[in-house]
Amino acid sequence: MDVREKIVRRTALELKDGEVVNLGFGMPVGVANYIAPEKAIIFQTENGALMFGPTPVLGKEDPDVANAASQPITLLPGASIFDIATSFAIIRGGHVDATVLGALEVDQNGNIANWAIPFAEGKYLPGMGGAMDLVGGAKRVIAILQHCDKKGQSKILHACTLPITGKGVVDTIITELAVFRVTDKGLMLEEMADDMTVEALKAVTEADFIVPDGNPKHYQVV
Amino acid sequence: MNKVKTLDEVIDQVKDGMTLMIGGFLGVGSPLRCLEKLAERNVKDLTVIAIVNSYPGGNFDLAPLFAKKQIRKFITAHAGTCPEAVQAYKSGDVDIEYYPMGTLIEKIRAGGAGLGAVVTPIGVNTYVEKDKEKLILNGKEYLIELPLRADMAFIKGYRADTLGNIQYRGIAMNSNPAMASAADYTVAEVNEIVSLGDIDPERVGTPCVFVNAVVNGYPMTQHHALYRELWTKSGYLRQPNA
Numbered sequence: 494m495d496v497r498e499k500i501v502r503r504t505a506l507e508l509k510d511g512e513v514v515n516l517g518f519g520m521p522v523g524v525a526n527y528i529a530p531e532k533a534i535i536f537q538t539e540n541g542a543l544m545f546g547p548t549p550v551l552g553k554e555d556p557d558v559a560n561a562a563s564q565p566i567t568l569l570p571g572a573s574i575f576d577i578a579t580s581f582a583i584i585r586g587g588h589v590d591a592t593v594l595g596a597l598e599v600d601q602n603g604n605i606a607n608w609a610i611p612f613a614e615g616k617y618l619p620g621m622g623g624a625m626d627l628v629g630g631a632k633r634v635i636a637i638l639q640h641c642d643k644k645g646q647s648k649i650l651h652a653c654t655l656p657i658t659g660k661g662v663v664d665t666i667i668t669e670l671a672v673f674r675v676t677d678k679g680l681m682l683e684e685m686a687d688d689m690t691v692e693a694l695k696a697v698t699e700a701d702f703i704v705p706d707g708n709p710k711h712y713q714v715v
Numbered sequence: 716m717n718k719v720k721t722l723d724e725v726i727d728q729v730k731d732g733m734t735l736m737i738g739g740f741l742g743v744g745s746p747l748r749c750l751e752k753l754a755e756r757n758v759k760d761l762t763v764i765a766i767v768n769s770y771p772g773g774n775f776d777l778a779p780l781f782a783k784k785q786i787r788k789f790i791t792a793h794a795g796t797c798p799e800a801v802q803a804y805k806s807g808d809v810d811i812e813y814y815p816m817g818t819l820i821e822k823i824r825a826g827g828a829g830l831g832a833v834v835t836p837i838g839v840n841t842y843v844e845k846d847k848e849k850l851i852l853n854g855k856e857y858l859i860e861l862p863l864r865a866d867m868a869f870i871k872g873y874r875a876d877t878l879g880n881i882q883y884r885g886i887a888m889n890s891n892p893a894m895a896s897a898a899d900y901t902v903a904e905v906n907e908i909v910s911l912g913d914i915d916p917e918r919v920g921t922p923c924v925f926v927n928a929v930v931n932g933y934p935m936t937q938h939h940a941l942y943r944e945l946w947t948k949s950g951y952l953r954q955p956n957a
Binding site: 616 | 743766767804805811843920938949
């Protein structure tokens with residue numbers, strides 16, 4: 494199982510029957526593929542719909558029905574459509590139970606950075622899109638990312654170095670190596686990959702974390 | 716009253732230095748023919764307000780305006796999907812001003828609805844709060860975000876009647892209703908223009924008072940073929956059982 498698939502399959506376990514969920518760009522959208530059929534989750538797409546379904550086959554597409562990445566989707570029975578003001582009233586107004594967002598960096602205080610890569614003084618790409626609204630409005634924020642960058646440096650930090658998307662907003666961090674909960678006491682290690690030891694995890698994690706009762710649970714996937 | 720105009724009649728009104736709102740979301744629900752016509756002209760130094768940028772990969776909707784350096788300033792929530800815009804930003808040909816998407820749409824809505832400001836908690840403790848006034852209400856911090864308006868708005872609907880009532884379809888409403896209300900002159904591009912009474916009042920998404928001109932976009936069959944080609948090229952649409 495590749496690293497990204499592992500993260501996505503772990504993340505699918507976080508979403509509960511009946512919840513309203515918004516999946517961010519990139520890796521998060523893949524979570525929808527691993528939801529158990531008995532779980533009825535209402536997925537929102539920020540460009541203006543609830544209850545959307547899979548990609549249609551060629552010939553079944555509708556030129557006016559696409560997701561927030563501009564890919565064709567379908568609408569399921571029970572779907573609704575609305576404009577962006579309504580879509581963000583849903584998000585900012587606290588009507589989304591959980592959001593899954595890809596992250597560039599997260600830190601032990603629940604900060605997340607996922608919108609801005611600086612290329613010159615005061616100039617950033619690509620922009621926050623709906624991410625600031627999502628971290629501010631969703632009841633649970635699940636940040637997913639690979640544990641280390643391409644140079645092997647930890648992306649789970651003492652403090653984010655990039656411009657943040659939201660301060661103290663993350664509830665759960667899921668990487669291919671571990672699942673952390675952000676608590677008042679700090680980062681709690683909840684699950685750890687079977688091929689890791691706590692010592693090995695500490696070696697690749699800049700952030701401080703607490704190991705409850707000395708033994709984290711096994712890392713689960715659907 | 717008949718608000719139906721030709722594309723040339725409406726694009727003739729765009730002048731150097733104007734602020735334009737452009738409806739659509741990554742190329743879906745976008746006024747494609749107006750944008751194509753605008754890119755044929757030499758009008759420049761435009762400030763463009765769009766909720767996000769072009770269809771991912773560019774060379775569609777907003778992208779040619781960046782390629783031709785007609786846009787001087789871009790106000791948006793996300794710019795990264797459009798290589799032409801990224802290039803223009805990096806070379807200093809365009810300035811970008813970012814707002815969280817929910818804040819941006821409310822600033823536009825406020826501009827059209829006669830409100831003095833939007834008061835929102837989104838963006839507090841981030842880059843977004845820079846140089847902005849804050850309010851503390853009931854112990855919680857908020858940013859004061861000012862309304863946005865434009866000289867002209869170009870929106871996209873499905874059908875319009877000759878009075879300018881607009882019907883939307885699918886998930887293509889997106890930023891169009893808010894933008895329709897927030898410009899001095901709003902142009903609605905639609906797939907079909909119909910007679911008064913042909914749109915059920917319950918189906919009117921943007922009432923005629925917000926619309927100054929109606930122009931013909933791609934007819935529905937052509938509109939469908941265009942997106943089918945786009946999505947097939949991008950690898951999103953595949954033959955059944957392929």
